[in-house]
Amino acid sequence: MRQARLAPEGIAIRTDETVEPARDDLRLRRLVDGHYDFVWRSLRRLGVLGGDVDDATQRVFLIAARRLGDVRPEAERSFLFQSAVRVAADSRRTQRRRHEVPADEAGDRPDPSPNAEELLDARQARRELDRVLDSLPMELRLVFTLFELEELTMAEIATLLELPQGTVASRLRRARESFRDEVARAQSRRKSGKNDR
């Protein structure tokens, strides 16, 4: 970086636009820009509900900010995801203590007509998905959501979870079986419920 001819000494005016704030701030900013959405979605899919998702996402990044120096650049996403897993567990415990009724997403989003009906059904389905995912053991839920919903590759998941790929594959198979069983059970419950009416 060149120093501007007239730049006062000690004042970081440069002739180009490469002046950088403290390196950690830049890294943190990149971390947020690059992974905020991923962390948010992950927390949501790990069972954090409603307005708690934003708060939980903040907590993940505050932890990352605090421990940035300990995180290898290539392990950032893995660190964030693993923090998210722990924050999600904590958040779900709090939700249970509050006996919280999940915020109805239909209530806080504008009417997206002309697809209102479609969206309403999607929201209903999303709540059903929560119930099905809740029935999976966490180790299976992690792999399932990352593969089927986040659409990561198995190699990416292995990196993220620091597991051998074989383990990821076997968990994914088990997770998928459990998911399919649970969806079928929910469907038959729904059908029998209708028949009972």
Add this chain to the structure above:
Amino acid sequence: MSDLERLLDTDATDAERRLLRSARLDAAPSAGKAHLLGALGLVAAGTASAPASGAAALFAKWIAIGAVAGAVTSGSVQVVRTFASSNDEATRREAVTAPARRARASSAPLGAAPNEVDPSGAVGKDALALNESALVDGDRASSNGARAASAGEGRPTLGGRANARDGRQKTVDFRGKFGESPGVPGAPSATAFPDVSEAPREPKLDVEVRSLDAARSALTSNDARGALAALDDYDRRFSAPRLAPEAALLRVEALLAVGRRTEARQVGERWLSRDPSGAHADRLRALLDDASRSTGDQSKPARP
């Protein structure tokens, strides 16, 4: 190892498909990100499409100026906080373009430059319609959020440092409070920011930065007159400038460069009397001292 195919791409039943597709509703409202950036003491949202360049780099420059000089606190914190309110449009742009960036990116290496490929944005193509409605909503929330993030900021003039220091202190406390353990409860709520959505809009700080940058560029190209013209323009455009100390410093340098020493001294001393320990006070004093000692070529600016 070859991947299994995803259920949605293979033999999922209708019921499974319906549930799996519903996960496409999971989209983060951008307001949360703006709050987070505020909580971390980083520039809030808005430049996500090119955070390491353009406006962000311009900001970095002026943040750095503030940071080095003593009244640091005012420089960095206020620039950071006020920027939050100035970036609604940029945030909107981000929200609108987000679906495009969500294109399947599983082939992107982990840790790839986040703004070239969104390594996390693995939402299928047909998810876009659903996501868009969520994003529009998030966008609206973001406007409020971004405004809220600038809550309680005093006007960042030389005299406004006390406010800024308070803000800085809050940020530091914030970081300190949430510790190593992910399980620490009580993370700051996004709603902790006061709602000032009715507050009047400030002129955009990035516009102010660019305007001042024109003056600086002229000065570094030995075009002191051009710099003075740019500074006059800056004074006309911004009635309550947030970068007034930087503007004053540049004006003194430019005036010295064209040999208008008396005026340079007047401007410099006026600032020094208003805030003797301000952002660029030492630098101003050095310039004025040099100028008064100098008996040489007046066409050259004073050097420290």
